[in-house]
Amino acid sequence: MRGRKSDNLGSVIDLRALRDDPERVRVSQRARGEDEAVVDSLLGLDERRRAALTRFEQLRAEQKSSGKLVSRAQGEEKQALLAKAKELAQGVKEAEAESDALGQELNALLRSVPNVIEDAPAGGEDDYVVLETVGEIPTFDFTPRDHLELGELLGAIDMERGAKVSGSRFYFLTGVGMQLQLALLNLAMEQAVAAGFVPMYVPVLVKPETMEGTGFLGNHAPEVYHLPADDLYLVGTAEVGLAGYHMNEILTDLPKRYAGWSSCFRREAGSYGKDTRGIIRVHQFDKVEMFSYVDPADAHAEHLRLLEWEKEMLAKVELPYRIIDTAAGDLGASAARKFDCEAWVPTQHTYRELTSTSNCTTFQSRRLSIRSRDGEGKPQPVATLNGTLATTRWIVAILENHQQADGSVRVPEALRKFLGGREVLEPIGR
RNA sequence: GGAGGUGUCGCCUAGUACGGUCUAUGGCGCCGCACUGCUAAUGCGGUUUGGGUUCACGCCCAUCGCGAGUUCAAAUCUCGCCACCUCCGCCA
Numbered sequence: 001m002r003g004r005k006s007d008n009l010g011s012v013i014d015l016r017a018l019r020d021d022p023e024r025v026r027v028s029q030r031a032r033g034e035d036e037a038v039v040d041s042l043l044g045l046d047e048r049r050r051a052a053l054t055r056f057e058q059l060r061a062e063q064k065s066s067g068k069l070v071s072r073a074q075g076e077e078k079q080a081l082l083a084k085a086k087e088l089a090q091g092v093k094e095a096e097a098e099s100d101a102l103g104q105e106l107n108a109l110l111r112s113v114p115n116v117i118e119d120a121p122a123g124g125e126d127d128y129v130v131l132e133t134v135g136e137i138p139t140f141d142f143t144p145r146d147h148l149e150l151g152e153l154l155g156a157i158d159m160e161r162g163a164k165v166s167g168s169r170f171y172f173l174t175g176v177g178m179q180l181q182l183a184l185l186n187l188a189m190e191q192a193v194a195a196g197f198v199p200m201y202v203p204v205l206v207k208p209e210t211m212e213g214t215g216f217l218g219n220h221a222p223e224v225y226h227l228p229a230d231d232l233y234l235v236g237t238a239e240v241g242l243a244g245y246h247m248n249e250i251l252t253d254l255p256k257r258y259a260g261w262s263s264c265f266r267r268e269a270g271s272y273g274k275d276t277r278g279i280i281r282v283h284q285f286d287k288v289e290m291f292s293y294v295d296p297a298d299a300h301a302e303h304l305r306l307l308e309w310e311k312e313m314l315a316k317v318e319l320p321y322r323i324i325d326t327a328a329g330d331l332g333a334s335a336a337r338k339f340d341c342e343a344w345v346p347t348q349h350t351y352r353e354l355t356s357t358s359n360c361t362t363f364q365s366r367r368l369s370i371r372s373r374d375g376e377g378k379p380q381p382v383a384t385l386n387g388t389l390a391t392t393r394w395i396v397a398i399l400e401n402h403q404q405a406d407g408s409v410r411v412p413e414a415l416r417k418f419l420g421g422r423e424v425l426e427p428i429g430r
Numbered sequence: 431g432g433a434g435g436u437g438u439c440g441c442c443u444a445g446u447a448c449g450g451u452c453u454a455u456g457g458c459g460c461c462g463c464a465c466u467g468c469u470a471a472u473g474c475g476g477u478u479u480g481g482g483u484u485c486a487c488g489c490c491c492a493u494c495g496c497g498a499g500u501u502c503a504a505a506u507c508u509c510g511c512c513a514c515c516u517c518c519g520c521c522a
Contacts, residue, residue: 050482057482057491062454064491067503071450085502379480 002366014362015046024116031122031328033331035041038113047104052099053429064089091296106377114218115363118300120326127327128340134233134311135320137344138223142405146347147396151177153407153427156395157279168276169268169283171390174361176425180395181240181286183418184317185261188288188390190315192259193307200260205232213367215334215360223270238262239386242291247368255294259389262287278396280352285392290345292385298360299383301360307339313389316414319397320344322351327374334360355389355392 018025022039029036066088070081121129151157156177173181193199211217211233216224225234235241238260244260264287275281290309294302304325307323314321326338335358342351362381365371371379402410409425416422 032502053482053491060492061490063502068451068453082502087502089502 004006008063015042018042019046025113028116028328030114031117031120032114032331033329034114034123038109042106042109042113045102045109049099049102051104051344052095052102056092056095056099059088059092063092066224072121089338111212112218114331115215115336115361117328118336118359118361120328120331120337122329123327123328125327127329128324129327131323131325131339133322134314135344137320138280138346138401140346140403144346144400144403145407146278146378147280147399149343150399150403150407150409151278151395154399154409154425155428156180156399156425159278166283169281171279171282173395175428176419177395179419180398180425181392183286183415184390184394184398185286185406186418187316187414188313189259189261191309191316192288192290192389195257195309196236197257197259199335200238200245200258202235202238202245202260202262202300202410204235204262204265205230206235206240206244207232210240210247211235213247214240214243214364215332215367216240218333220332225265227268234265236266237261237264238287238289239291239384241287241291242386243364243384245295246370249370251293251370251372251382255292255298257293258291260289262289264391279392280396282392288355288389290387290389293365293370293372293382294385296381299359299361299385302383303337303339303357306357306385307341309354310341310357310387312390314341314354316341316412317394317398318412319354319394319401321354321413332358334358334363336361336363343394344401345397346400352393354391354397355388359383360384360386391414398417 008073018039022043025039026036029038030134035117051069062084066085070085071076073081077189110137121127145153148157148159150278153176154395155175158172158174162172189199205227208231211224216233216236220236226232227234241262242258242260246256263284265284268281268283271281279285290306292302292306311323321341321343322339326335326340331338338356339357340353341355342356343354344350361383362383365381370382370384372382374380398412399409402412403408404424407427411419411423411425
């Protein structure tokens with residue numbers, strides 16, 4: 001008879017909006033290639049739960065007033081009232097059990113539904129739309145080396161020893177490799193702070209509720225490392241900690257912008273044999289991530305701002321890239337829309353993802369209970385958005401695009417001050 | 431890791447030995463009104479949070495770190511967990 005959490009269920013997804021416009025969710029599910037019948041199940045469950053809840057509330061009110069009578073009564077009268085109260089209590093317990101059971105069922109179903117998309121192209125991984133292509137693809141009058149060959153020449157990357165120490169997809173950044181990573185992430189942090197982001201160092205081990213609330217236990221679940229001894233998860237991005245930062249809070253002063261620097265861990269399950277060479281796809285890397293809490297009405301505009309900051313950063317390291325609008329079926333559970341910036345990788349003759357910015361609308365804030373007050377002072381969920389500013393993978397594109405015939409690599413102007421003024425990274429003798 | 435202590439509506443606080451008008455006390459702060467050359471002071475009233483419902487006034491449910499249990503009835507009793515503080519141990 002204590003503690004009933006199911007009351008704020010409605011906040012997990014916008015049940016009211018679902019009742020008003022179920023078609024919108026159906027369209028989204030269809031575009032993602034997800035089950036569309038879930039909408040009817042949700043509506044049916046919702047109705048049954050509301051009825052059960054009303055029944056419980058009525059019975060409970062009766063029980064309360066009966067309790068007061070008992071407390072005041074004496075002798076025989078009290079005995080009679082007590083008998084009646086016992087009956088009432090039985091009914092209350094049954095009504096509560098029913099409404100709780102329906103609530104749990106509804107909750108589980110709600111959490112299985114990915115975010116409702118906003119204007120994302122329908123389809124799967126290959127159905128992205130190219131929005132813009134920036135910069136010139138470099139041409140070489142020599143056979144370009146791939147990033148690993150360059151990394152080894154420069155004494156920057158050591159895959160062999162990474163595998164020796166930790167297994168496949170682990171590596172060491174050595175010498176200028178580590179300096180280049182620091183330079184890149186420092187440049188990213190510098191830009192973020194200049195743009196008004198609060199720089200953050202964040203936990204990389206988080207509780208299940210944090211991981212769940214950010215949406216990574218949905219279709220990303222197999223990607224996530226879990227430490228069973230402590231029931232903690234290793235994050236795949238600083239986004240997790242930055243989203244959890246304001247969990248269970250009501251925010252004032254939106255927008256709030258944070259830039260988190262963290263190591264990121266990914267199991268890369270299901271990608272066996274893919275990108276096995278070099279540091280393109282690895283279990284551990286470092287990243288500077290932007291994270292914004294904004295008014296839902298401002299979410300799309302913020303999404304475009306995050307994209308602009310990513311473009312600014314890509315321009316600083318002088319990489320040719322394109323921007324794609326990711327198709328619905330390729331979105332994470334929490335994203336309503338996602339733009340990726342993909343840099344040209346000369347030896348692969350293709351573009352590879354360097355940044356990703358997602359508009360999660362109110363998906364994460366509903367699960368983590370992060371709200372602000374609307375014009376009338378009523379709490380409403382905020383929108384959350386994230387975007388990459390730089391990662392270890394950028395080293396791949398920098399090495400390959402700025403390489404020279406002798407195996408040296410030109411350092412982009414903006415990075416030089418973080419590399420002791422160095423203009424070129426030279427191969428070292430072995 | 432071990433021992434002890436603490437956790438009440440923004441902040442502080444009463445209540446918990448003995449379960450029942452606790453529908454949670456008081457102060458600070460805040461809001462409204464009154465009084466007042468202005469300000470201040472004073473007086474009166476209001477003020478946990480969330481959800482549901484109502485044109486509205488309101489009304490209903492939940493909420494005393496979290497969860498489970500006992501009971502007709504739990505801030506109060508029982509069990510588990512969490513956070514913080516003190517001491518001890520261990521350690522990069």
